[in-house]
Ligand code: HEC
Ligand code: HEC
Ligand code: HEC
Ligand code: HEC
C-alpha cells in the first residue's frame with residue numbers, strides 16, 4: 001500500500017518522502033497563510049532589500065572598527081554588499097546572500113565557493129542600526145567566521161553537507177551544497193515527512209481522518225517537548241547525529257550527550273537565549289502540571305506580543321476559584337491580571353550574545369524572556385513602583 005502511494009515523487013532535496021510546504025496549502029490553507037507570518041518561516045531567507053532591515057543610506061550605513069577602519073553597507077542596483085575600508089581604501093567586499101532572524105536581530109551569511117561565512121556586521125532592532133556580529137571581536141575587522149551546518153539545523157529545514165574525506169576539522173570549515181538549502185522551518189521540519197499523507201488525501205479526498213502523518217495528540221509529553229527542544233534547549237550541545245534527522249515523535253535522548261538531559265537542569269548557568277526548554281523544566285508550574293510548549297504557544301501563528309493574552313494562559317491554572325491565584329498584595333487586580341509575565345517571566349539579558357553600539361563603545365543588552373516561571377522580587381518591585389509612578393502622574 002505504502003509503495004503505491006509514492007507514485008508522485010517530489011523533488012525535495014531531503015528525500016522523496018518529503019512533499020515540500022507548497023503542497024500543504026491546498027488542504028491546509030488557513031494554517032499555511034498564518035504560518036507565513038511566523039518567525040519560524042522567516043528565520044532564514046534569501047537576502048534582499050526586503051529582508052535586510054538595516055539602512056543603506058548615507059550617514060547610517062557605516063560601522064567603525066577604529067578611526068581608519070570601517071565597513072560600509074552598499075546597495076549596487078539591488079545587490080547588497082558589506083565593503084571594508086582601511087584609510088579610505090577598499091580592502092574586501094562580500095555580498096549579502098542569506099538573512100537569518102528578523103524579530104530582534106538579523107545576521108547575514110555569504111557564500112565563498114561551497115563555504116558559508118557570517119558577515120561581520122549585523123542589524124539590531126533595539127538600536128535601529130548596524131552592530132558587530134556575534135562571534136566577532138569588535139576590535140578587529142574581518143569576514144572569516146565560518147558557518148557550519150549546525151547553525152542551519154536550527155535556522156532552516158535542510159542543507160546538505162558535502163562529505164570531505166580526511167578533512168582537518170581544526171580548520172572548522174565544511175562544504176555545503178547551496179542548491180539543497182530549504183529556507184525557514186517548514187511544515188515537515190516539525191511534522192515529519194508527509195509525501196504519503198499528501199498522496200493519500202489527494203487520492204481519497206473524502207477521507208477526513210489524517211493518514212500517514214504523526215498525530216500530535218498521540219505523543220507522550222516528552223515527545224511533544226522534544227519536538228521543540230530539538231532547537232530550543234541551548235545551542236552549545238554537540239549532537240551525535242544531525243538534528244535534521246529528528247522527526248516529531250523522536251526523543252532527544254537518541255541525539256544528545258547524556259548530560260544535556262533536561263532532567264538535570266542547572267538554571268543558574270542556563271542562558272535565557274535558546275534554552276526555553278531547560279528553564280521551563282526547572283519551574284514549579286512545569287514540575288507540578290502537565291504543561292508543554294503548546295500550552296502557551298501556537299506554532300502556526302505569529303507571536304502576538306500581547307502579554308494580556310499570555311496572562312490568560314496562566315489563569316487557566318491560577319485563579320481565585322482554584323485558590324492558587326497570585327499572592328502579591330496589591331490594590332489593582334486589573335494590573336495583576338493583564339501582566340503576569342513581566343513579574344514572573346521577566347526579560348533577562350543573554351550572556352552569550354554581545355551587541356555593541358555603532359562606535360563599539362557601549363554594550364547593549366540582548367533581552368530574552370526567561371522561561372523559568374517563578375517569583376522575582378526585584379522585578380516585581382520595579383513593576384510596582386512603575387505602576388505607582390503612573391498613578392501619581
Ligand atoms: C489533499 C489534502 C491534503 C494535503 C495536500 C495535506 N493534508 Fe494534511 N491533512 C489532510 C486531512 C484530510 C487531514 C485530517 C483533517 C484535519 O486534521 O484537517 C489532515 C491532517 C493533517 C495533520 C494533523 C494530524 C493529526 O491528526 O494530528 C497534519 C499535522 C497535517 N495534515 C500535515 C500536513 C502537511 C505538513 C502537509 C504538506 C506536506 C499536508 N498535511 C498536506 C489532508 C491533506
Ligand atoms: C528546527 C528548529 C526549531 C523547532 C523544531 C522549533 N523552533 Fe521555535 N524557533 C526556532 C528558531 C531558530 C527561532 C528564532 C527565529 C527567528 O527569530 O529567526 C524560533 C522562535 C520561536 C519562538 C519565538 C517567535 C517570535 O515571534 O519571537 C517561539 C515562541 C517558538 N520558537 C516556539 C516553538 C515551539 C512551541 C516549538 C515546538 C512546537 C518550536 N518552536 C519548534 C527554531 C525551532
Ligand atoms: C514549529 C513547528 C511547526 C511548524 C513549522 C508547523 N506546525 Fe503544524 N503543528 C505543530 C504542533 C506542535 C501542532 C499541535 C498543536 C496542538 O495540538 O497543540 C500542530 C498541529 C497541526 C495540525 C493539526 C491541528 C490543527 O491546528 O488543525 C495541522 C493540520 C498542521 N499542524 C499543519 C501544518 C502545516 C500545513 C504547516 C506548514 C504550513 C505546519 N503545520 C507547520 C507544529 C508545527
Ligand atoms: C540549537 C539551535 C540553534 C542554533 C544551533 C543556533 N541558533 Fe540562533 N536562535 C535559536 C533560537 C531558538 C533563537 C530565538 C530565541 C531565543 O533568543 O532564545 C535564535 C535566535 C537567533 C537570532 C536572532 C533572531 C531574531 O529574529 O531576533 C540570530 C540572528 C541567530 N539566532 C543566529 C544564529 C547563528 C548565526 C547561528 C550559528 C552560528 C545560530 N543562530 C545557531 C536557535 C539556534
Ligand code: HEC
Nearest residue numbers: 284285288289290291295313314317324340344373374375
Ligand atoms: C498547566 C497549569 C499551569 C499554567 C498554565 C501555569 N502554571 Fe504556574 N503553577 C502551576 C502549578 C501546578 C504550580 C505549583 C503549585 C501551585 O503553586 O499552585 C505553579 C506554580 C507557580 C508559581 C510559584 C512558583 C514558585 O517557584 O514558587 C508561580 C509564580 C506561577 N506558577 C506563575 C505562573 C504564571 C505567571 C503563569 C503564566 C505565564 C503560569 N504560572 C502558568 C500550574 C500552572
Ligand code: HEC
Nearest residue numbers: 228232276277280291292293295296305306310341368369
Ligand atoms: C506558561 C506559558 C509558556 C510556556 C509553557 C512556554 N512559553 Fe515561550 N513564551 C511565553 C511568554 C509569555 C513569552 C514572551 C512573549 C513576549 O514577550 O511577547 C514567551 C516567549 C518565547 C520565545 C521568544 C523568547 C524571546 O524573549 O524572544 C520563545 C523562543 C519561546 N517562548 C519558546 C518556548 C518553548 C520552546 C517552550 C516549551 C519548552 C515554551 N516557550 C513554553 C510563555 C510560555
Ligand code: HEC
Nearest residue numbers: 314318324325326327328336337339340343375380383384
Ligand atoms: C507586580 C508583579 C506581579 C504581577 C503582575 C503578578 N504577580 Fe504573582 N506574585 C508576585 C510576587 C512578588 C509574589 C510573591 C508574593 C509573596 O509570596 O508574598 C507572587 C506570587 C504568586 C504566586 C504564588 C507563588 C507561591 O509562592 O505560592 C502565584 C501562583 C502567582 N504569583 C501567579 C501570578 C499570576 C497567574 C499572575 C497574573 C494573573 C501574577 N502572578 C501577577 C508578583 C506579581
